[in-house]
Amino acid sequence: MPRSPKIRPPRLETIDLSAQLGPLRLANPVLVASGTFGALMDAVLDVDRLGGVVEKTVTMLPRKGNPHPRVWETAGGMLNSIGLDNHGLEGWIQKRYPRIRGYRCKLLISVSGRTTEEFAALVRRLDELPRVDAFELNISGPNVSRGMDFGVDPSKTEEVVRLCRAATQRPIFAKLTPNVADVAAVARAAMNGGADGVSLINTVRGMAVDWRRRAPCLGGVTGGLSGPAVKPIALRMVWEVARALPGTPIMGIGGIMNADDAMEFFVAGARAVQLGTANLVDAGSAIHILNALPEKLASIGATRLRDYVGTMEASDR
Amino acid sequence: MKPGPELTNGDAYVVKQIPYGPGCWLIRLAAPIHAPIAAGQFAHVRVDPENDAPLLRRPFSFWDTHVHDDAWTSVDLLYTVVGRGTALLERRRPLDKVGFLGPLGRGFTPRRDKRIFVFVAGGVGIVPFHLFAKQIRRSGHDPRIILLFGARTAGALWGVDDFPALDVEVHAATEDGSRGSKGLVTDLLETRLRKLRRRDLMIYTCGPDAMMKRVIQSARRKQIPCEASLERRMGCALGACGACVTRVRDGADWRYSRICLEGPTYDAADLVLDEAQA
Structure with a gap:
């Protein structure tokens, strides 16, 4: 790993940002x-x-989703309780898929079922669409009824992934919740079930209170915390999974606002990152980060992002 | 929903801030806006693009627009200081950068078949009506415009003195009686409606939900068409996150409509009122 600042920085256009997550290859x-x-x-x-x-x-x-208010800004972050407001499977295929099928980037479809069988049925139906590149199993949404909290239970997680695995040849990522004591155990279960990688973290369950009204600020009462406030939690969990399960393809999520944040996730063990709250703050955030990443890598003498993934040196606990 | 290739997402510069009353400012921003701006549309403003606090943008209605030949447009937003975001906006100075996303949403529909427009505004809900009156006067359609404007007190009738120049008849209602009639603007509306011919009228309203609910009820009772401009806490303002919603009729059922996309201006007939009050 070339780290010496004396090394002449590589030319920016030669920096390789591509990422391989199991069978899923991303241009950046x-x-x-x-x-x-x-x-x-x-x-x-x-x-x-x-x-x-x-x-x-x-x-x-x-x-339909939850009543408003559905978002609430908090210190360094925001709570949301949207409640999976969506058109449903066939509505999505009719209304949304035609618009996104022309995108030239990879398309990952997030699905959530009330039962393990429903997860598999969703995957099976969506697998018929030619432009779906991968699935992300949302086993961890904080804003829906208890039946959907598969992600807090390793054996349920493994079962969901296994059924979905049988329903598609395409890559599967399990999106993990931070609302567990041992995230690596859930990640291991997902990989055992046949996942190609894991995405972490989903939002952290939280709450905002209006003490004058003596009422919760969110229409859905509790919500999911995201944004810079959760980044340290996300980094810790990415690192824990990377350490416990070396070689596992990880997508890092949690409060990534700029290229430095993204680099932190890469060295902690993520091969790719997802932006969430940053898109709401500025819809151009992803492009700003993509523009800045080559320079970040060049500044440490790196020419390939993947050489840098998971290279953080941290002594054991 | 048709994508707007003319949508601007970038830095705007503060030109100036003009005091409009206690805790109320007009901020003029210069931004490369190419799209025509309709009254009732809004801008999603990042008050400090170099800082993550406050994190989310804040939506503001346009008070006025100034189109220049060089593709740079300046827009006036009138705002009151109500929280962290607007407190920070108040401290922005000329040449400071703010993030500008817009113009967004659906504006008011000028009903050319109506001879009398009644604007019912509450508090800072006055803002879109200034641009609306200006655009109507420029359009060649020449309806009589009556503004019914309610506020707690005379000092909170923001920008009220800018309306007579646009040939708008102004009637104020204040809760403390310090200007105009004492009481609620909705009572003023009831009184006015008795004196006007129903089929000449079109009502437009913007203000607190409870006020708009009563305006819409009055309009429905008298079968007068009405448009209402709503406000909610917003996330992306691009229809992606689903944060800002209101209930609208959907056949026999209802659904949540995303205000940033399908609103903020709605035909009052489409709104499901219980939600508008919440």
């Missing part, structure tokens, strides 16, 4: 996270430059 390591990209966003940024788009979670039936 920057994706936009589920639920934070859609509608008019492709009008203000060049989607084709992204490593990939993770579509908002699709459920079997349409869901």
Whole structure:
């Protein structure tokens, strides 16, 4: 690993940002996270430059979602309780898929089922679409009823992934929740079930309170915390999974706002990153980060991003 | 939803801030805006693009627009200081950068078949009506415009003196009676509606949800068409995150509509009112 500042920096255009996550090859390591990209966003940024788009979670039936307020800004972050508001599987195929199938980046479809069988049914149906490149299993959304909390239980996680594995040849990523004591155990279960990698972290369950009204600030009462406030939690969990399961393809998510944040996730063990809250703050965030990454790598003498993944030196606990 | 290739997402510069009353400012921003701006549309503003606090953008209605030949446009946003974001905006000085995303959303529909427009505004809900009146006067359609403007007190009738120059008849209602009639603007509306011919009228309203709910109820009772401009806490303002929603009719059922995309201006007939009050 060349680290000496005396090394002449490589030319920026020769920097290789490509990422390999199991069978999924990305032109670059920057994706936009589920639920934070859609509608008019492709009008203000060049989607084709992204490593990939993770579509908002699709459920079997349409869901109206939660009452407002659905977002609440907190110190260094925000809570959301959208509640998986979506068109449902067939509605998504009719209304949303035609718009995104023309994107030249990778398309990852996030799915969430009420049962393990429903997860598999979603994957099986979406697998018929030619432009779906991979699946992300949302086993960890904090804003839905208890039936969907597969991600807190390693054996349930393994079962969900195994059923979905049987339903598609395409890459599968399990999106992990931080609301567990041992994230590596859940990651291991997902990999045992046949996942090609893991995405972490989903939002951290939280709450905001209006003491004058003596009421919760969010219409959905509790919500998921995201943004810079959760980045240290996400980094710790990415590092724990990378350390416990060497070689596991990891997509890092959690409060990534700029290229330095992304670099932190790469050295901690993530091969790619997903932006969530950053898209809401500035729909051009992914492009700003992509523009800045080559220079970050050049500044440490690196020519290939993948040489740098998981290279953080940290002594054992 | 048709993508707007003319949407601007970039830095705007503060030209100036003009005091409009206690805790109320007009901020003029210069930005490379190419799209025509309709009254009732909004800008999603990042008050400090070099800082992550506050994190999210804040939505503001346009008070006025100034189109220049060189593709740079300046826009006036009128705002009151109500929280962290607007407190920070108040401290921005000329040549400071702010993030500008816009113009966004659906503006008011000028009903050319109506002879009398009644604007019912509450507090800072006055903002889109200034640009609306200006655009109507420029359009060649020449309706009588009556502004019914409610606020707690005379000092909070933001920008009220800018309306007579646009040939707008102004009637104020203040809760403390310090200007105009004492009481609620919705009572003022009821009184006015009795004196006007129903089929000449079109009502436009913007203000607190409770006020708009009563305006919409009055309009429905008298079968007068009405448009309402809503406000919610927003995330992306591009229709992606699903944060800003209101209930709208959907056949026999209802659905959540994303205000940033399908609103903020709605035909009042489409709104499901219980939600508008919440």
